[in-house]
Amino acid sequence: MIDRIFAFLVLCIVLSIPLGIAAIFTGEMLLNFVFFWPLFMSGLWIVGGIYFWFYRERHWPWGEGVAPPELTGNPLVSILIPCFSEGVNVRETIAAAMAQRYENIEVIAINDGSSDNTAEVLDLLTEKYPRLRVVHLATNQGKAMALTAGAMAARSDLLVCIDGDAMLDKDAAAYIVAPLLENPRVGAVTGNPRIRTRSTLVGRVQVGEFSSIIGLIKRTQRIYGQVFTVSGVIAAFRKRALAEVGFWSNDMITEDIDISWKLQLQHWAIFFEPRALCWILMPETLSGLWKQRLRWAQGGAEVFLKNIRNIWVWRNRRMWPLITEYCLSTIWAFTYFTSIFLFVVGLFVLLPGGLYVPQIFPPAFAGLLLGIVCLLQFTVSLLIERRYEEKLVRSLFWIIWFPVVYWMLSLFTTLVAFTRVMLNSRNKRARWVSPDRGIGRTSA
């Protein structure tokens, strides 16, 4: 009960901050925050991306002729693939995992009580691939439990976790595991997801978004030293680190954000390895994209609520900037919402001076600055990421949408998900069905 009251209070505070600022100062101050917070973050991501590239990435060999990294001691690597109703996709997922140039691997597919023919397909595949192992969960338990079952069955301490519809690049397992062997304090490594589905506008826009925003954010957070989340679709973990934090939580809607925070709060570091490519399916319809991003936003809010009270002790100080950034991004969404609300009300009712919001579109100068910074951000990301995808420049035509998609989607999903989590904290088993995985694939 106390938790629910606390969550409700947090929501009240987040809602009242923009109104309070408008009432005490001016509506213009709200607008300045709305227009310039994206600029502020964009500037930081550009600098972080450039620094990561300059200091680290440009020295890393990459290309067709480059051999995979040698792993000291030739350790066994366990690739875990949780599958829930992935009968359509799992053959190519397993084939790509099996095609790793690093040979000392075992692939463990975890059939999470699928309702389609995943179980039969996986059992058949074990005859084709002797190194494939299958763990069937008798009933659907959710991704976190499936991953934990995979970790339980794995013979190695080095776990590479990918989704049941994701295709590992031929050297991805070796690249993503190498930092775990080289650095004793690294508990997890996040890889570089690349989007396969490019048939619709929604699919193509995400290509630019993943490169321009998500790639730069990961690089910047790595430079800072703490990472908000590993990519659930491609990440590697040290089993010892997972055991220390109790493996994945089965009541969080995004197990990847939660495990990232649990590991870092136990002082395990998370690295980013851009050469660990993983080809993924993303939604190609607006409703699919909305459903997916709403789940991500809900996961962020759940992790925020879980950690907001215990994070303010000195030993967790390195996480403070991450949670502050999350708070400010959430306040940004509610400020934007408040601005629009006050603007609409102001059209019909005479509001007190401070609450009057004259416009909700950026003024010419701010628009100019936003446009230039967006272009600069995309150019920087293109220069950094083009070596991983030769024809990335082609997405330039569609890139115009990426700021809209990222910031507007962030705005609406934050508003809905944050409110939902604060009003209805769950603490029950997290299970979900993936949204559409491209218009050419039937969803589960």
Next chain:
Amino acid sequence: MSHPLIVTERRLLPRLFDTLLTLIAGIGFIWLIYQGVVSILQTQQEDEINLLRPTFTTLAIYLLIVLVNSLFLILWAKYNQLRFRVERRTRRPDISDDQLATHFGLSPEVLAQLNQSQIAVVNYDNDGAVVDVNVKR
């Protein structure tokens, strides 16, 4: 692996719609930039010194903020590089099977069976605890 992209063939109309919409958005974006430049130039014509000053002041403040942020980020990164230049931790040994078995509430024998299996079925109770491991192969 070559890039395994999936481009599902669509009808002409939706493809045209996407392209047209993107073109309009692109033109709108260029217009936004053009408006910004025009407004600054017009300001310049009206009163070169006085009215242009706030624009450049604002721009200078943004640039300053970006520079300060960058400086903090890079100094922090450099500090971390120095701080962790010499690794003080040693790699801890892998977690033992016994520790894992205890963690999962299994006997070491059952865990060993699961580790050696190619196909296994795991049953859970309602609280998410493993009830039974059945090795099929």
